[in-house]
Amino acid sequence: MLRKAFLVLVPLAVAVSLVTAVLYSINGAQARTDFEGNFRAKDANGDGFVDRDELIAVMQKRLEQVDLPPACEGTELARRWTFPPETLADGEIEFADGNGDGRLTLREVVAAFERQRADQFVQVDADSNGYMTRGELERAMRADEVNVSENCRKAIGMHGAYKAAEHIAFMDRDGDRQVSLREFVDH
Template identity: 30%
Template sequence: MGACCSSKKKNQGEVGEIREDDLKGIFREFDLNGDGFIQREELRAVMQKMGQSPTEDELDAMFEAADKDHDGNIDFQEFLVIAKANPLSLSLKAVFEELDVDGDGYITRSELRTAFQRMGHSLSDQDIKAIYRHVDQNNDGKINFSEFCEMMTRRK
């Protein structure tokens, strides 16, 4: 995981930068009841939709890492810290491996489409092209782990 944490700084606005608006959209995907917070059960439900089966201990660890004020909720600011800091308990490698269904070390367009379908969303070809324009830095038509980490750890 060390490789993904040593990403090069990007200039604000540069192609590929994950914007706070994008993170708000991701946050809303986790906030199933729309109350502006992610509760423990919402975290579990979203992870299960993504094909993961977190144990109670894993959920506890993730929630403890995120819920800094210990109010039982993850607000957007706490979510931003997770999204940008990549704490070990929310391993990007595990997420990447879930998305990389065939285990070849790359997330293909098909795998990306499947991941979004599992979360209840359908992506148009246009959507997928837009994502790849921002993430696929070497333009090989696939997202490797380094590109994935770069996307997930970019700071605004």
Template identity: 50%
Template sequence: MRSEKKSETLEIRVSHSEKSAFAARAAQRGESMSAALRRLIAEDAVPLLANKEAPMWRKFTIAGLPAAITAFVLIAVSLAGAEARTDFKGNFLSMDANQDKIVDRPEMVREMTRRIAKAHVPTACLGTQWEVRWSASPEVLADGHIDFADGNGDGIVTLKEFVAAHERNRANDFILADTDSSGFVTVEELAAAYRVDEAKINAECRAAIGMQGAAEAPEIVEWLDTDRDGRVSLREFVDH
């Protein structure tokens, strides 16, 4: 499969005040207006790009753990999507205790209680964001999960919402890693993104919990790069 070239243009007309406000918001995020628009378009296109369920292949230690409860914890584990083909459907069904095709707060609290009981925080991780993550109560974790995945704000999560939320998060990871806005992530860019994460969770903690880092970037890109062009497209990143 050949990678798509960035040959399309899109023209939009906005007022001067709208443009100024958008530029200011993009600057707050550390983005150019072009990068911000590309991110918004990519996030909106995810449901169309990811048109099949990704099969389970293998799990790294970080894979399958709950989504972040706050933005800074999410950043600390932001590249989980690049480390495993997560079985989103299987994860959802395991939380849906009564099999009614939705996950409500009691079911989410039950699942978070189970995960906290199984979680292990090594000594090397004390004082890090990893400890903060797992020292939260099941109720706090559950509320964070529901807020993360509940697309229509009705307090429950459907499978469609669950998958879409994780795919949007993965697309955002891709855009943050694609620092030159080329539409592809290279080994160098992925390694740089991991180094940002490594500044938040020290090497000793990462080694203790099996979290991947910059050193594994070549291996991860090789695995994600299904068309073997030496780089990772948004489709390849999201589908895996």
């Protein structure tokens, strides 16, 4: 039962985290640098792989540092942090381990997040024209807002649908007031 709940909640938590990361990253190069730094921090022995034991140690440390405000109690976001570090590590491996060897490379992690971003883009692009508009992003963000209460979002600094126009402008490199898949993935 715990594994089933985890498999349902992890994609939700990953989606919320990714959308937040994508919308707040400075630019594509910065996002890639953050992936590298994050990966290297997890790779405790420096062998170029992140294995389950390394991920368990990282997740244990994160669990010890999580201090969600009371406004987030009872939300999906808060429930994600009730899982043991082993479960969180297994979920990350399942999410990103492209070759199934039980350990992660930087290339696998980046590829998994890019696939996730592409999937998110497709979900937001309601008319399937290959572009994300402000209206489409607003609708998607409103739908996601039911998973994290307004009080919780405010407490953790997570923006709501009212910021969709700002996010589109930030990601829109060619100035056409819409975001292509490439523009979205690069952020």
